[in-house]
Amino acid sequence: MAQKNPKDLILDIKDLVIHYETDDGTVEAVNGIDIQLEYGKTLGLVGETGSGKTTTALSVLRLVPDPPGVIKNGSIFLDGKDIMNLPQKELEAVRGHLASMIFQDPMTSLNPVFTVGDQISEVIALHENCSKAEADQKAGDMLEVVGIPRERFGEYPHQFSGGMKQRVVIAMALACNPKLLLADEPTTALDVTIQAQVLETMKGLREKYGSAMIMITHDLGIIAEVCDEVSVVYAGQIVEHGTLVDVFNHTRHPYTEGLFGSLPNIEIKRNRLSPIPGLMPDPTDLPKGCCFAPRCKYATPECEKARPGKKWLSDTHYVRCSRYDEPNFKIEREDQ
Amino acid sequence: MSRYVLKRLVMLIPVLIGVTFLVYFIISLSPGDTAAMLAGEDADAATIEALRHELGLDQPVIVQYAKYMLNLLQGDMGNSYKTGRPVTNMIVSCFPNTAKLAFWSILVAVGIALPIGVISATKQYSMFDNVGMVVALIGVATPNFWLGLMMIILFSLNLGWLPSGGNKGWSSYIMPAITLGTGDAALITRMTRSSMLEVIRADYIRTARAKGVPENKVVYQHALRNALIPVVTAIGLQFGSLLGGATLTETVFAWPGIGRSTVDSIKTKDTTQVLGNIVVLTITFSCVNLLVDILYAFIDPRIKAQYKK
Amino acid sequence: MAATKAAPKKRSQFEEVWRRLKKNKMAMIGLAIVVFLVLLAVFADFLFDYEQVVIKQNTAIRLQGPSAEHWFGTDEFGRDILARLVHGGRISLVVGVIAVAIALVLGGTLGAISGFFGGKVDMLISRAMDILLAVPSLLLSITIVSALGPSIINLMIAIAVSSVPGYARIVRSSVMTVRDNEFVEAAKAIGANDAQIIASHILPNCLAPIIVQVSLKVASAILSTSGLSFLGLGVKAPTPEWGSMLSGGRAYLRNAPHLTVFPGLCIMLTILSMNLLGDGLRDALDPKLKQ
Numbered sequence: 001m002a003q004k005n006p007k008d009l010i011l012d013i014k015d016l017v018i019h020y021e022t023d024d025g026t027v028e029a030v031n032g033i034d035i036q037l038e039y040g041k042t043l044g045l046v047g048e049t050g051s052g053k054t055t056t057a058l059s060v061l062r063l064v065p066d067p068p069g070v071i072k073n074g075s076i077f078l079d080g081k082d083i084m085n086l087p088q089k090e091l092e093a094v095r096g097h098l099a100s101m102i103f104q105d106p107m108t109s110l111n112p113v114f115t116v117g118d119q120i121s122e123v124i125a126l127h128e129n130c131s132k133a134e135a136d137q138k139a140g141d142m143l144e145v146v147g148i149p150r151e152r153f154g155e156y157p158h159q160f161s162g163g164m165k166q167r168v169v170i171a172m173a174l175a176c177n178p179k180l181l182l183a184d185e186p187t188t189a190l191d192v193t194i195q196a197q198v199l200e201t202m203k204g205l206r207e208k209y210g211s212a213m214i215m216i217t218h219d220l221g222i223i224a225e226v227c228d229e230v231s232v233v234y235a236g237q238i239v240e241h242g243t244l245v246d247v248f249n250h251t252r253h254p255y256t257e258g259l260f261g262s263l264p265n266i267e268i269k270r271n272r273l274s275p276i277p278g279l280m281p282d283p284t285d286l287p288k289g290c291c292f293a294p295r296c297k298y299a300t301p302e303c304e305k306a307r308p309g310k311k312w313l314s315d316t317h318y319v320r321c322s323r324y325d326e327p328n329f330k331i332e333r334e335d336q
Numbered sequence: 337m338s339r340y341v342l343k344r345l346v347m348l349i350p351v352l353i354g355v356t357f358l359v360y361f362i363i364s365l366s367p368g369d370t371a372a373m374l375a376g377e378d379a380d381a382a383t384i385e386a387l388r389h390e391l392g393l394d395q396p397v398i399v400q401y402a403k404y405m406l407n408l409l410q411g412d413m414g415n416s417y418k419t420g421r422p423v424t425n426m427i428v429s430c431f432p433n434t435a436k437l438a439f440w441s442i443l444v445a446v447g448i449a450l451p452i453g454v455i456s457a458t459k460q461y462s463m464f465d466n467v468g469m470v471v472a473l474i475g476v477a478t479p480n481f482w483l484g485l486m487m488i489i490l491f492s493l494n495l496g497w498l499p500s501g502g503n504k505g506w507s508s509y510i511m512p513a514i515t516l517g518t519g520d521a522a523l524i525t526r527m528t529r530s531s532m533l534e535v536i537r538a539d540y541i542r543t544a545r546a547k548g549v550p551e552n553k554v555v556y557q558h559a560l561r562n563a564l565i566p567v568v569t570a571i572g573l574q575f576g577s578l579l580g581g582a583t584l585t586e587t588v589f590a591w592p593g594i595g596r597s598t599v600d601s602i603k604t605k606d607t608t609q610v611l612g613n614i615v616v617l618t619i620t621f622s623c624v625n626l627l628v629d630i631l632y633a634f635i636d637p638r639i640k641a642q643y644k645k
Numbered sequence: 646m647a648a649t650k651a652a653p654k655k656r657s658q659f660e661e662v663w664r665r666l667k668k669n670k671m672a673m674i675g676l677a678i679v680v681f682l683v684l685l686a687v688f689a690d691f692l693f694d695y696e697q698v699v700i701k702q703n704t705a706i707r708l709q710g711p712s713a714e715h716w717f718g719t720d721e722f723g724r725d726i727l728a729r730l731v732h733g734g735r736i737s738l739v740v741g742v743i744a745v746a747i748a749l750v751l752g753g754t755l756g757a758i759s760g761f762f763g764g765k766v767d768m769l770i771s772r773a774m775d776i777l778l779a780v781p782s783l784l785l786s787i788t789i790v791s792a793l794g795p796s797i798i799n800l801m802i803a804i805a806v807s808s809v810p811g812y813a814r815i816v817r818s819s820v821m822t823v824r825d826n827e828f829v830e831a832a833k834a835i836g837a838n839d840a841q842i843i844a845s846h847i848l849p850n851c852l853a854p855i856i857v858q859v860s861l862k863v864a865s866a867i868l869s870t871s872g873l874s875f876l877g878l879g880v881k882a883p884t885p886e887w888g889s890m891l892s893g894g895r896a897y898l899r900n901a902p903h904l905t906v907f908p909g910l911c912i913m914l915t916i917l918s919m920n921l922l923g924d925g926l927r928d929a930l931d932p933k934l935k936q
Contacts, residue, residue: 023668061545061546063542063545063546065537067461088551089550092548092549092550092551093548094548095545095546095547095548096546096547096548096549097548100546100547101546103539103542103543103546105539108538108539108540109539109540109542109543110540110543111540111541111543111544111558111562112540112562112636112637112638113561113562113635113636113637114558122547122549123547123548126547126548126549127548156637156638156641158637158638158641159641169543172543172547350772351772351775351776351779352779354772354773354775354776354779355776355779355780358776358777358780359780359788362788362789362792363788363791363792364792365792365793366791366792473917473920473921474913474917476916476917476920477864477913477914477916477917477920478909478913478916479868479871479872479909479912479913479916481872481875481891482891482905482908482909482912482913483909485891485894485895485898485905485909486905486906486909488898489898489899489902489905493898493899576781577781577782577783583783583784583787583876584783584872584875584876587875587876598784598787599787599876599878602787602791602878603877610788610791614780614784614788617781617784618779618780618781618784621779621780621781622779625779
């Protein structure tokens with residue numbers, strides 16, 4: 001395995017464990033996630049709803065709601081800063097400046113009682129040493145950058161459509177040229193036609209500003225379009241990680257295979273999709289062994305005994321699957 | 337905006353007509369013969385009949401009401417049956433006392449409720465929150481006329497610090513304002529807390545935090561302004577009912593306000609005075625409610641947008 | 646967020662509500678006190694004889710402080726305060742419950758008609774309710790009692806009328822949200838008439854907010870009862886009522902404060918317990934509202 005040079009990393013997360021402790025039990029949301037992301041690169045986090053992707057992203061800004069969320073273990077270094085041990089004041093300086101986040105639902109993520117212009121201008125005024133007028137000026141620029149006329153600065157969120165609101169959120173996130181952008185399913189809540197537009201805007205801006213990005217999605221198409229590396233998340237663990245080519249063309253984990261199997265593909269003619277049988281395990285009661293084993297067609301009784309560790313297949317590609325301890329094990333999906 | 341206010345003022349007219357009619361009608365149901373009572377015990381039937389005719393009491397209620405309203409529009413509410421002087425005299429001398437007391441009470445209420453409500457919400461389940469909420473629960477359950485009596489026992493009769501009744505300057509305001517204010521404070525605290533709790537979990541609050549907005553600004557600018565919307569209603573309604581319903585506390589503290597005047601007038605069967613007082617209080621109450629509605633628009637642009645339509 | 650929960654075991658709605666209510670300590674304390682007060686009211690006659698203990702004057706022992714014989718002391722006519730409080734509780738509860746029942750039936754019917762038919766009927770009823778709401782409720786009650794004359798029945802009517810609009814609004818809005826549901830369409834399609842639909846489909850569906858409102862409103866009705874009696878507009882002496890006991894004690898604030906302390910505590914305890922129960926019911930019936 002190749003360790004990346006820590007100096008090149010915008011984000012270095014090691015063995016992150018996050019639980020939500022509620023009256024009805026402990027939800028094991030994140031169970032030992034590692035992320036090493038280099039400056040300017042894009043990592044895709046792909047997985048089903050409830051697999052712990054959002055919680056991971058929130059933890060980078062220490063925004064996991066507490067209570068009930070508790071970070072049980074792990075370290076997070078953002079641009080060399082120890083996020084886990086950063087005082088509140090410095091944390092506030094990081095948020096929106098060094099790293100910022102785009103949320104899933106644009107309908108609810110803007111404050112209804114402030115104008116969109118003021119909401120963008122606020123983040124600029126907070127992090128850049130400038131007057132209110134300059135901040136307003138720059139906020140207006142940002143609106144234009146995301147394709148909204150400057151004249152709409154003084155309007156309120158309820159006067160905007162969903163797609164426009166998401167552009168405002170993007171403008172807000174990019175206003176201070178963050179080195180890392182956390183995009184949490186930024187297009188899921190939008191109409192299909194708007195999705196492509198918003199995604200294009202994001203791609204263009206990311207290239208323009210050279211930000212690194214974590215793109216959270218359950219849409220493999222988006223991953224293929226924007227990401228350099230991919231981590232496949234299942235039940236709070238990364239089950240397969242590699243470059244885009246590693247994961248897409250040399251798929252190794254049965255779950256990743258299952259994800260591809262449930263996609264319609266116009267190139268390969270198949271009679272029917274092959275969805276993954278069963279459901280995600282109850283996060284308050286995860287299996288002792290491999291969490292995917294109960295749904296895995298390759299599972300052996302061995303799989304249910306212990307959580308599989310990382311198995312490095314190349315310098316860039318690892319998989320958590322104990323079947324690869326057998327020299328001849330292969331999944332059905334062919335390398336492409 | 338001004339068109340909306342105008343529209344609301346116009347809409348207030350039928351409500352006021354309805355309300356005054358309702359009150360007039362209910363009071364006209366009063367048992368006993370007003371004319372006979374006014375004429376005195378020795379009056380003969382003819383005198384009573386003449387008086388009845390003079391007062392217009394032999395006409396149908398609706399006609400009596402129409403006449404009353406015509407006079408009311410000219411600022412004439414008739415004469416008190418008891419004193420013979422214009423009803424408006426009493427109202428003019430009592431209403432400022434009620435209004436001043438209401439003002440100080442709501443100030444006490446808001447001064448206590450907003451900080452406690454906000455801190456309780458931001459520190460949910462903390463010691464402060466738990467104690468605060470138990471006190472608020474007890475506060476809501478405490479009848480304020482009884483609280484007034486307890487304060488009189490302690491501060492007037494035992495300690496002798498404060499006057500037990502009447503309006504003898506600023507020290508007279510303390511106990512009634514605290515009595516009324518704490519009761520309302522309990523209610524507004526609970527409302528502020530639950531409204532804050534709802535807002536503080538909202539996505540846009542998370543967005544504000546993600547922008548790096550300092551926590552106290554998140555709470556006092558981003559959250560509070562949203563959370564205030566239902567709280568302002570509560571405050572407005574409380575203020576309205578203080579203007580109209582401080583009857584019990586005014587009675588306890590012998591406060592020369594319009595509420596006590598109403599109760600006294602009921603006891604002496606001074607119907608015109610009762611009617612006049614209630615009409616004035618009801619109109620005030622309706623106007624305060626209208627003001628609250630207008631105030632909304634300044635807090636919530638979505639409501640303002642609706643008003644413009 | 647991350648929590649996708651396994652579907653909970655199916656229970657009847659009642660069991661589910663009860664399970665959630667049981668977990669709420671404050672609500673259970675409230676429920677316990679309410680049950681205790683109701684039991685006291687029901688068995689008041691077994692505890693203290695009305696004619697001999699509650700009404701009969703005995704000036705030899707007037708204005709005595711709390712003692713082993715008279716736990717809460719005696720009043721200005723030498724009557725046992727505890728006994729009067731227990732019998733007073735019966736009056737408060739009866740007035741509160743009946744007033745709320747009247748208001749519920751009137752308000753519920755108006756609200757159901759208004760919400761179900763909409764249009765002009767709705768307009769008319771809603772405007773009428775606006776007018777009732779435009780009078781502060783205590784003032785409306787005072788006006789009604791002063792017009793009808795003080796008596797227990799008039800007290801109930803006065804309190805009921807002033808809380809009619811509250812119920813009308815709740816039922817109206819619940820009915821309007823339920824009205825357009827498919828099961829109502831289905832009932833219409835199989836030929837049920839309007840009254841049947843309202844009674845068997847719509848009302849059960851707006852039960853939750855009504856139950857909550859009732860538990861909170863009984864408390865405020867009790868408060869209004871004592872307030873009106875305190876003003877001399879409610880229950881007349883010598884009938885024991887908490888508000889009129891307070892009023893009677895006012896003349897003896899300096900020398901016999903226990904005359905006013907205990908009735909007030911009774912009112913407070915009653916309201917507190919009902920509010921605790923009401924809050925708990927609200928949370929249990931609608932977990933979404935829970936904080």
